[in-house]
Amino acid sequence: MQDMKIEDLASDNYEEIQLTFFDAKQRNILYTEIETEFPEGSLIVSRTDLNGIITHVNKSFVTMSGFTEEELIGQPQYILRHPFMPHEAFSDLWETVQKKEKWYGYVKNLRKDGGFYWVYATVIPNIRNNKIISYTSVRRKPSAKKIAECIERYPTLF
């Protein structure tokens, strides 16, 4: 996965930080304070393999991420990881789905242009013959009140 590029950003006013992911890979993140509103009435849908590599995205996913579908397929789901999000949220997600349970939570996602969008995400393991074969994630529009709570609470989880 490539580092973010300054020429892709929607604003010259950005912050820079390096993130290290669960697989020890690192990415240089450039992020802005520009928020993209969740599209009314839409659902963002994706599937990943057991390693969190994106195998399927719907149109809303593509639109909101700012990437093309070709850029997304084959990339790790953490291409959307925003530095605001506590690592613990994703540890909890993986622990939950690997136990064959449903995970849900509020997530701030990173766009290709450095901006962000909040979602209410649900992730489920796709179980066939009692084995997890992949994961499906569906994101919907969150309530502003819940997001305000997350903005207060998430930084305390670091």
Added chain:
Amino acid sequence: MSYTMTISPDFKPDLISGWYIFNTWLQKQSDIAIHLNLVNDFSELAQCIDKDSIDLIYANPCDIAKLIREKSFEALVKPVGVHDETVVITHADNPIDTIESLKPSLRVAMTDVPDVNTMGTIMLEPADINSCDIEAIICSNYITVAKKVVAGEADIGFLLADAYNEFSSLVKKQVKPLITSKIDVLHHALLLGPNLQDKKSLLQKCLIMMADDTKGMALLNSMEIEKWEIMEQDEAEFLIDLIDTLSPS
């Protein structure tokens, strides 16, 4: 031996004759005796499913999970380009224009159509309203939902988008849509029960070729379906997974 087909009770009433003719057409093409048994509502459908009295069903996406995972049905075909979308309406004179402005303790007029109600409820979440915060007023059809809203007996109503689009201009003037889903992933599908599964290839072949002949095409038009396409079992499984993510946590 005769088999029984049924249609999810959320089909449009003016398409009944189309489905009867479809059943006759399918019997002739496949040489399989099929009896069309229509049910009045989702409660009656659930009883039929529990009694294993259905062999072929045009199913609502929310019923597909039970049929496939508990009753060993298999996906047969799905209609091309037909998706179930939901509209949340309120009275035209209601000063509220956005979902976020709605408050809990809402009176919601709705039918018993499960995917429409699921989507309608999800679309209230940005207002911090969930299924516990609403009083459901169950109606027998979509026009009754609109009437409840117009009469002020319900604050909002959940409608299938296709049903809303077909309302007369007189009805549309009295209500306004607050939000319409654009999810493009929920759809009905024709499923096959265990007793008919040895006829799966034959039935798929008949249904896929339906759009290739003039009579078949006219019949599809009368059912408001462009054509059928094969639905793989894996696709049905992922549709079930998707519904699972939308069900209350």
